[in-house]
Amino acid sequence: VTAHKPTAVVKSVVGNFTSANETNLIIAKSTRIEVHTLSADGLQSVLDMPLYGRVTGMELFRPKGSSRDRLFVLVEKLKFFVIEYDSATGTVVTRAKGDVRDAIGNPADNGQLAFIDPEGRAVGLHLYDGMLKVIPIDDQGSFGEAFNVRLEELSVVSMVFLEGCARPTVALLYEDAKHARSVKTYEVVVREKELAEGPWSQQHLDPGACLLFAVPAPLGGAIVVGESTISYLSGTHPPRAAAIKATIMKAYGRIDEDGSRYLLGDYLGNLYLLVVAHDGQRVAGLKVEIVGHTSVPSSLSYLDNGFVFVGSRQGDSQLVRLHAEPLTPTDPNNYVEVLESYVNLGPIVDFTVVDLERQGQGQVVTCSGAMGDGSVRVIRNGIGINEQATVELPGIKGVWSLRQSWMDAYDRHLVLTFVGETRVLALNEDDELDEAEVPGFDAGAQTLYCGNTQYDQLVQVTSTSVRLVHATSHQLLGSWQPPAGSNIINAAGAPSQVVVATSGGHLVYLEVVEGQG
Numbered sequence: 374v375t376a377h378k379p380t381a382v383v384k385s386v387v388g389n390f391t392s393a394n395e396t397n398l399i400i401a402k403s404t405r406i407e408v409h410t411l412s413a414d415g416l417q418s419v420l421d422m423p424l425y426g427r428v429t430g431m432e433l434f435r436p437k438g439s440s441r442d443r444l445f446v447l448v449e450k451l452k453f454f455v456i457e458y459d460s461a462t463g464t465v466v467t468r469a470k471g472d473v474r475d476a477i478g479n480p481a482d483n484g485q486l487a488f489i490d491p492e493g494r495a496v497g498l499h500l501y502d503g504m505l506k507v508i509p510i511d512d513q514g515s516f517g518e519a520f521n522v523r524l525e526e527l528s529v530v531s532m533v534f535l536e537g538c539a540r541p542t543v544a545l546l547y548e549d550a551k552h553a554r555s556v557k558t559y560e561v562v563v564r565e566k567e568l569a570e571g572p573w574s575q576q577h578l579d580p581g582a583c584l585l586f587a588v589p590a591p592l593g594g595a596i597v598v599g600e601s602t603i604s605y606l607s608g609t610h611p612p613r614a615a616a617i618k619a620t621i622m623k624a625y626g627r628i629d630e631d632g633s634r635y636l637l638g639d640y641l642g643n644l645y646l647l648v649v650a651h652d653g654q655r656v657a658g659l660k661v662e663i664v665g666h667t668s669v670p671s672s673l674s675y676l677d678n679g680f681v682f683v684g685s686r687q688g689d690s691q692l693v694r695l696h697a698e699p700l701t702p703t704d705p706n707n708y709v710e711v712l713e714s715y716v717n718l719g720p721i722v723d724f725t726v727v728d729l730e731r732q733g734q735g736q737v738v739t740c741s742g743a744m745g746d747g748s749v750r751v752i753r754n755g756i757g758i759n760e761q762a763t764v765e766l767p768g769i770k771g772v773w774s775l776r777q778s779w780m781d782a783y784d785r786h787l788v789l790t791f792v793g794e795t796r797v798l799a800l801n802e803d804d805e806l807d808e809a810e811v812p813g814f815d816a817g818a819q820t821l822y823c824g825n826t827q828y829d830q831l832v833q834v835t836s837t838s839v840r841l842v843h844a845t846s847h848q849l850l851g852s853w854q855p856p857a858g859s860n861i862i863n864a865a866g867a868p869s870q871v872v873v874a875t876s877g878g879h880l881v882y883l884e885v886v887e888g889q890g
Contacts, residue, residue, distance in 0.1 A: 379403035381719035382684030385672040388433040391458045393440035401428040411676045430487025436514030447487040469516040490534040490541045502527045509563050520566040537590030544595050546585040554582045573608030589632040598622045615659035626673030638670035665709025688746025690715040773823040790820035813842030813849035822864035828887040834864035
């Protein structure tokens with residue numbers, strides 16, 4: 374039994390999955406896939422799909438003529454599936470599935486790699502050393518029969534399809550026997566099921582090169598991110614490079630559609646902006662600047678209007694916003710505002726079960742995270758509460774929520790009571806709480822009970838009376854007072870009845886009827 378859903382983010386992608394007019398963030402968390410949309414209130418969940426398998430690769434692609442993307446997912450046991458969102462039913466439909474295991478082969482030392490041609494012509498899978506598996510895709514988005522092609526390069530670090538090529542072209546970052554890292558390209562000849570020599574290659578790159586990603590057309594080419602150098606490579610333009618302070622980059626995310634800006638995140642949680650200076654045809658140079666600090670990223674996804682999702686395996690994932698100016702003058706290198714954090718318990722290095730409150734209910738205390746994102750977490754069974762807003766109100770004695778009418782689904786009023794006073798707050802047109810007046814209420818007395826009743830009426834109980842008020846006009850419809858010399862000391866109510874306790878030990882039962890008490 375799963376006591377807690379997986380929280381570590383393996384990968385995230387952005388596209389038009391649920392609608393052509395809606396930008397979706399899709400997050401892979403081990404055995405679950407979540408689909409979100411970005412709204413004014415943050416990320417809103419659309420789908421949460423459990424999987425029978427751990428996700429190792431996930432990519433979006435768009436069939437020709439379609440206005441929405443499909444999702445390709447590869448799981449650890451070398452099975453894949455392709456799903457599409459059905460807007461009529463609000464569910465996903467499986468468009469393709471298969472098994473890509475081979476009878477023989479040495480599993481790739483650097484992990485499974487899955488990547489898709491930007492024009493949706495083929496899927497590339499690097500699952501075994503010295504082997505590339507290709508799955509052709511036709512114009513309708515249907516998958517053809519997969520085939521294997523041999524690679525001379527055994528230690529592949531990263532692979533990607535290049536953009537703007539007449540045939541599907543693969544660029545691979547690899548390490549040779551002398552531990553030198555280079556990039557080589559191949560063209561995939563689908564009809565002959567073989568590889569042809571690619572348009573360019575580059576040797577003797579940064580020995581710590583670890584990330585490789587394609588640059589969109591018309592620039593084309595690829596960017597290689599190393600420990601101390603970032604390089605732009607292309608077969609038609611001279612290479613460009615920029616030196617950086619030695620670090621290990623963990624993730625990247627593209628900001629602009631034309632590939633002018635990228636985000637990079639390193640193993641310390643530093644967030645960098647990579648700017649590709651170009652004139653639309655040729656790259657003039659590269660520039661790298663640090664823009665802030667986040668959790669150590671495993672995935673970076675730029676959403677829109679400066680919003681970025683930082684997915685992490687080692688710490689809490691975050692929704693951040695990039696600003697054009699530093700947030701504070703004291704920290705001129707911080708342009709990042711953290712809007713929301715999403716709890717991640719992994720990786721759990723150690724844990725123990727204790728009864729902290731000595732109530733016989735064990736709680737799990739974990740050592741979670743790694744490096745700068747390490748923390749101690751206490752996990753217990755119960756209901757979690759997310760705080761949305763806070764208002765400081767000293768001396769408050771009670772609070773009740775009221776609906777505008779009996780059939781309304783949501784409450785519109787908040788009744789607050791203090792010693793010798795009652796206040797009413799109401800939602801305005803901007804969904805903000807403002808102080809409101811209800812003429813039928815006794816505002817100069819402490820309220821013991823308040824609530825909605827049948828026939829669209831409100832009831833207020835104070836120490837001196839029970840008042841029935843119209844829910845819309847807020848005018849007094851009727852009231853009841855206890856006998857002279859006694860006061861109401863407690864009250865409870867239901868849609869059609871009110872029970873009050875008076876001084877002297879008496880209980881009084883009142884029935885609510887339309888238009889009067």
